[in-house]
Amino acid sequence: MKARCMSRLSFSALAAASIFLFARPAFAQGLPGATEGMPWQVAALFTVNWVLVAAGVAMMSRPSKRSEKPKKSIDEESA
């Protein structure tokens, strides 16, 4: 559990650092500069799309609760 948490934290840090490095020129120019040459709606839709992707990732990477061994039947338990 701890290893899973650590790997998720490190992946998140890696992603945040990469996005910051690549998007830094746009952030440095401020919002009007960041959306220069592009309607603001495109940037807004892009953000909404990634929020929905993140929701999908969270749902799909949820750990399974399946057991390794089959549950004993009532007959086996009583015997």
Added chain:
Amino acid sequence: MGAPKILITIHTVGGVFVWLWFMGSCTKEGMWNNALTLLDAWMAAFFTFPLWLAGTFITISMLKPGPDDFYTLFAIVMCMGWILYLVSFVIIHAITDYLSQTKVAFHPIADKIGAVLFAWSLASPLGIFSWPILILVMLAAAGQ
């Protein structure tokens, strides 16, 4: 670097991150769990697609969009596709979890290889549902 190119770069980095995330968090789940999750993801995509098309036609016929309503229509259609997909996935995944409550055992080597291959493919439906926005950003980049 122009804004559309920055968005394309963020999209690429985000895609790699999602792929790494699945590899990191799902490989330990084993082949059976990952295979079922991938099956659920693709079943949800196939289930969503006709509903999404029907919803798009209904939205267009109800709203009767003008030339200035492109982004509004795009936002409605995009969010409708994603919400239909995520809801379908949750329902199908819950049904699968109920039907298969035990992991099927495989040979350890086959289980490891299968787990990696299925975890590697898990991001594919999410990538396909992100194509509309990527095309929109590419069009914005081409228009610069």
